[in-house]
Ligand SMILES: Nc1ccn([C@H]2C[C@H](O)[C@@H](COP(=O)(O)O)O2)c(=O)n1
């Protein structure tokens with residue numbers, strides 16, 4: 532009798548969790564950049580997810596989505612980043628030694644929250660604004676806190692699935 536072999540082309544853990552981060556990003560109403568995050572423990576159990584959006588109870592129809600103008604008239608004054616939302620959505624679960632999967636490199640404000648939450652590794656899909664002050668400061672902080680950074684190894688995997696450009 533012929534032996535049935537197991538599937539070989541199943542998702543790796545990294546593809547699976549980055550896929551969940553990408554799917555979470557699709558909840559974002561930001562017209563320009565949708566970011567998703569997924570936090571996982573050492574046993575590959577999902578602790579939390581998040582995406583960028585306006586704070587709870589603050590109407591995303593009334594707040595601005597502009598990128599330019601006076602600070603008060605832009606989204607930057609109001610929007611909660613995907614990573615911060617994922618940390619805040621963890622509902623009391625410890626994030627100590629966890630891994631953050633995120634579709635965009637974290638900013639300096641999220642880096643502070645990542646460090647304080649005890650996250651030990653960040654796997655990111657894209658470093659969209661490498662020359663921004665926020666990214667430079669973030670890299671400095673994450674290095675000081677000895678947080679491991681890893682660029683997702685196979686972004687074309689998601690491009691082929693039309694989940695990522
Ligand atoms: N790591 C990041 C970086 C950015 N975001 C959010 C903040 C904004 O909603 C959007 C960026 O907008 P853009 O300046 O590209 O028009 O993405 C985040 O959640 N996490």
Ligand SMILES: [Zn+2]
Nearest residue numbers: 612637638641
């Ligand atoms: Zn941020």
